[in-house]
Amino acid sequence: MHLGVIGLGRMGRIVVDRVLDAGHDVTAFDIDEDAVADAADAGANPADSIPDLAEKLGEDKRIWLMVPAGDPVDAALEELAPHVDGSDVVVDGGNSKFQDSLRRAEETEAAYLDCGTSGGPAGAELGFSLMVGGPEWAYEELTPVFDAVATGPDGHDRMGPAGSGHYVKMVHNGVEYALMQAYGEGFELLANGRFDLDLEAVARTWNNGAVIRSWLLDLCEEAFREEGNDLGDVADHVAGGSTGTWTVQEALEQDVPVPLIYQALTERFNSRATGDGEGRLSRRLANRLRYGFGRHEIARRD
Numbered sequence: 001m002h003l004g005v006i007g008l009g010r011m012g013r014i015v016v017d018r019v020l021d022a023g024h025d026v027t028a029f030d031i032d033e034d035a036v037a038d039a040a041d042a043g044a045n046p047a048d049s050i051p052d053l054a055e056k057l058g059e060d061k062r063i064w065l066m067v068p069a070g071d072p073v074d075a076a077l078e079e080l081a082p083h084v085d086g087s088d089v090v091v092d093g094g095n096s097k098f099q100d101s102l103r104r105a106e107e108t109e110a111a112y113l114d115c116g117t118s119g120g121p122a123g124a125e126l127g128f129s130l131m132v133g134g135p136e137w138a139y140e141e142l143t144p145v146f147d148a149v150a151t152g153p154d155g156h157d158r159m160g161p162a163g164s165g166h167y168v169k170m171v172h173n174g175v176e177y178a179l180m181q182a183y184g185e186g187f188e189l190l191a192n193g194r195f196d197l198d199l200e201a202v203a204r205t206w207n208n209g210a211v212i213r214s215w216l217l218d219l220c221e222e223a224f225r226e227e228g229n230d231l232g233d234v235a236d237h238v239a240g241g242s243t244g245t246w247t248v249q250e251a252l253e254q255d256v257p258v259p260l261i262y263q264a265l266t267e268r269f270n271s272r273a274t275g276d277g278e279g280r281l282s283r284r285l286a287n288r289l290r291y292g293f294g295r296h297e298i299a300r301r302d
Helices: 010-019 034-043 050-057 071-083 099-108 120-128 135-141 143-149 164-191 199-206 217-228 244-255 257-272 281-296
Strands: 001-007 025-029 062-065 089-092 111-118 129-133 156-160
Touching: 001 010, 001 120, 010 025, 010 034, 010 143, 025 050, 034 217, 050 062, 050 071, 050 257, 062 071, 071 089, 071 099, 071 257, 089 135, 099 111, 099 164, 111 164, 120 281, 129 143, 129 164, 135 143, 135 244, 143 156, 156 164, 164 199, 164 217, 164 244, 164 257, 164 281, 217 281, 244 257
Parallel strands: 001 025, 001 062, 062 089, 089 111, 129 156
Antiparallel strands: 111 129
16 A cells, blocks of 8 residues: 655654555655655655645545644645545544544545544554544555554554544543553552552552553553652653543533543643642652653653
8 A cells, every 4th residue: 555644753753664664655744854854764755745745646545644633634634635535535643633523524525534543652663552433435445554553453443433533532541641640649659658668669560460550550660760769850740631621521511420530630730830849749650651651751840
């Protein structure tokens, strides 16, 4: 298959590399010329614009957008519009709001697949988890690419019609918030409890056979190993929050109680108004975990 990839940041470049490694052809474009040159060095066919990319794909275009959510997605789709038709497929692999995906599916002449993507930069080696919404024929057409980008055939599925992929990813992120909060509170109690404990050893032990083992717990172990038992100068400041906010808003609209997700979101917002003190270990751990799975910048105390 010949895939066009627009957006060559960390995640987009992983898509390029994994699709190339699976033996497919890739034409790549980014506004950063150095990123395009690097992708070309890896084996991709470079494009100098979105129209140039579309032209190089020929008929039955298969295009993956991996650009920041919001206006950049709309801008890319607008530039693509004159060059695609109903036989083409466009995948939005970013963290778009599902309502935006519903609108884009209506406005885009090409088949539009909203693809929730989880796994972070670790997906370079392991592959992503892909939650896809949109027309069934388009999903089936892109299955070889999804197999390559995901952990394999079990790492992706069609969730349902347009919007459902990003809807499932939104709820996924809300669950992620709550899990991070639960681990953080547990380690905070251990750190301030009755015994002088090695938290790295606790995390490692829990993650070998315990009921609560997980990749997030792997990252807790990494955090204590690299930052120290007290997490060093990692700040009580947890960035992000948009997808968790969307999750809580949707829960309110659907009359579904989500107290754990709501509290985890509130803790994130509270972390940004705590001053310069040491703060809470639970929120400092969440700050460090975001680096672990997404390579988000670690806020640190001065």
